[in-house]
Amino acid sequence: MPDLSDSDNQSRSAVGCQRFVLPDAELWLWPRWLDAERSAVVMQRLQQQLQWQQPELRLFGNVVSIPRQQVWMGDAHCSYRYSGVTFVPEPWHPLVQKLTAWVNQQLNQRFNCVLLNLYQNGSEHMGWHSDDEPELGLNPDIASLSLGQARRFDLKHKHQQYQLSLPLQDGDLLLMQGPCQQYWLHRVPKQAQASSARLNLTFRYIEKPL
Numbered sequence: 099m100p101d102l103s104d105s106d107n108q109s110r111s112a113v114g115c116q117r118f119v120l121p122d123a124e125l126w127l128w129p130r131w132l133d134a135e136r137s138a139v140v141m142q143r144l145q146q147q148l149q150w151q152q153p154e155l156r157l158f159g160n161v162v163s164i165p166r167q168q169v170w171m172g173d174a175h176c177s178y179r180y181s182g183v184t185f186v187p188e189p190w191h192p193l194v195q196k197l198t199a200w201v202n203q204q205l206n207q208r209f210n211c212v213l214l215n216l217y218q219n220g221s222e223h224m225g226w227h228s229d230d231e232p233e234l235g236l237n238p239d240i241a242s243l244s245l246g247q248a249r250r251f252d253l254k255h256k257h258q259q260y261q262l263s264l265p266l267q268d269g270d271l272l273l274m275q276g277p278c279q280q281y282w283l284h285r286v287p288k289q290a291q292a293s294s295a296r297l298n299l300t301f302r303y304i305e306k307p308l
């Protein structure tokens with residue numbers, strides 16, 4: 099088992115980090131932030147050890163299962179409501195907690211909850227949305243770590259003709275900053291040629307109520 103605390107990952111200013119300055123958003127990408135060996139271990143353990151769920155959501159009046167599996171995890175106060183359903187967080191899995199601490203240290207963040215998404219193959223996907231739930235506050239920073247099968251991550255501006263696609267590969271860490279969630283949508287589209295599983299973790303911060 100690779101020691102996840104033995105990090106030689108690059109800091110934010112290091113070579114290898116790509117910065118995308120967009121209208122109304124800023125993105126940072128650290129390709130291969132997690133090396134292939136660590137990534138494979140993390141992916142295998144989390145696939146096996148988490149209680150993956152496929153909740154039903156109400157979308158435009160219809161009740162449908164989400165086209166992927168997910169786990170909502172974090173500090174106890176981090177309940178999260180979207181599409182008419184409230185998700186109470188699972189307690190921290192030690193490996194997810196370690197990754198979160200690691201991301202926080204390297205990105206100078208204080209993420210305290212994580213949405214884990216498991217896409218078994220290219221037919222599983224996530225539609226256009228913004229992570230703009232009120233719990234996250236205005237202009238939240240959101241980091242996303244991708245493991246396994248490479249998938250396309252699309253972004254499009256809500257009011258202007260801007261679009262962007264990033265191929266997110268095994269081990270890549272992406273940070274969305276600025277008013278990205280207010281002005282942009284993002285999605286993971288279906289991709290027929292993607293035959294194996296991808297696990298994605300999005301790190302978020304929810305303030306503790308007084």
Ligand SMILES: O=C(O)CCC(=O)C(=O)O
Binds near residue numbers: 215
């Ligand atoms: O799987 C991904 O890369 C995107 C996940 C995402 O957008 C989300 O969890 O809100």
Ligand SMILES: [Fe+2]
Binds near residue numbers: 227228229284
């Ligand atoms: Fe999202």
